[in-house]
Amino acid sequence: MEDYLIKTTAYNGQVRAYAIQTTDMVNEAARRHQAWPTAGAALGRAMTAGSMMGSMLKGDEKLTIKIEGNGPMGPIVVDSNSSGDTRGYAHHMQVHFDLNEKGKLDVAQAVGTEGVLSVVKDLGMKEHFTGSVPLVSGEIGEDFTYYFVSSEQIPSSVGLGVLVNPDNSILAAGGFIIQLLPGADEWLVEKIEQQLESMPPISKLIEKGKTPEEILYIILGEEGKILERTSVSFSCHCSAERVSNALISLGSDELQDMIEKDGGAETQCHFCNEKYHFSEEDLKELKEEAWNIENSVQ
Numbered sequence: 001m002e003d004y005l006i007k008t009t010a011y012n013g014q015v016r017a018y019a020i021q022t023t024d025m026v027n028e029a030a031r032r033h034q035a036w037p038t039a040g041a042a043l044g045r046a047m048t049a050g051s052m053m054g055s056m057l058k059g060d061e062k063l064t065i066k067i068e069g070n071g072p073m074g075p076i077v078v079d080s081n082s083s084g085d086t087r088g089y090a091h092h093m094q095v096h097f098d099l100n101e102k103g104k105l106d107v108a109q110a111v112g113t114e115g116v117l118s119v120v121k122d123l124g125m126k127e128h129f130t131g132s133v134p135l136v137s138g139e140i141g142e143d144f145t146y147y148f149v150s151s152e153q154i155p156s157s158v159g160l161g162v163l164v165n166p167d168n169s170i171l172a173a174g175g176f177i178i179q180l181l182p183g184a185d186e187w188l189v190e191k192i193e194q195q196l197e198s199m200p201p202i203s204k205l206i207e208k209g210k211t212p213e214e215i216l217y218i219i220l221g222e223e224g225k226i227l228e229r230t231s232v233s234f235s236c237h238c239s240a241e242r243v244s245n246a247l248i249s250l251g252s253d254e255l256q257d258m259i260e261k262d263g264g265a266e267t268q269c270h271f272c273n274e275k276y277h278f279s280e281e282d283l284k285e286l287k288e289e290a291w292n293i294e295n296s297v298q
Helices: 023-032 037-054 107-111 141-151 186-198 202-207 212-220 240-248 252-262 280-297
Strands: 004-010 015-021 062-069 076-081 085-090 115-122 129-134 156-164 170-180 225-231 264-268 275-279
Touching: 004 212, 015 037, 015 212, 023 037, 023 085, 023 170, 037 062, 037 076, 037 085, 037 107, 037 141, 037 156, 037 170, 115 141, 129 141, 141 156, 141 170, 156 186, 156 202, 170 186, 170 202, 170 212, 186 212, 202 212, 240 275, 240 280, 252 264, 252 280, 264 280, 275 280
Parallel strands: none
Antiparallel strands: 004 015, 004 225, 015 170, 062 076, 062 115, 076 085, 115 129, 156 170, 264 275
16 A cells, blocks of 8 residues: 555544555665664654645645754654655664663664754745754654644644564554644543543554554544545655756866866765765866856856
């Protein structure tokens, strides 16, 4: 089954909910970064949350999430947009620990329990919207729950789960976001809180093959009105052309220095690990383009 997200409303518009399956997306990221289990689970949770938050945007809007904890993974960075394209990486993906006291991958130890979660939204305006909150647990789901309540003032519950196979590939991944809209009845708030407390962990539901629709039904207790169903996937925007333009922007003098000292250049995308190699002849061509630009401006 392909990865996809659904957006729903329930209880006469008092609740807005998102649920997502991201197994293939997270597996692609884990494969590209050769992630060890705990790091793969942490990145997968962040990407799953990022995809759902991306679906809250419109048109060409996009967002970047950065989780900077004091754990050995270092910063986790996730990009997502309204079209379901998501990419992500962490500075150190070869991180793994024994299971925690709950028998789960110890994501909090990998991420760290102290630090900051920040979200930068590019809404196509001059200034970007930026919100940040301190980490509350390093488990990521709880941290995003706190972000929505504190930074966006939206009472929310975020559940994220990633299961990893013995060979480090991803068995299953997904999650949900439940948001109570202004004026929600008190009895409804209590009902959803009880459902969340009594339901199995999101990772168990994913392991059992529950679809996003079924997960929301378990939480909400009624069929929500599906507003949108969107395919989601790991997608990186890097390309040889983009890297070439970045090299040209360095200027002709810097490119000449690279030609003389290195006889070529190789760069690697942080998000997807794709490598781009430029020979000495390639750099000479880029240097000429840079020189033309510099002189046409003058």
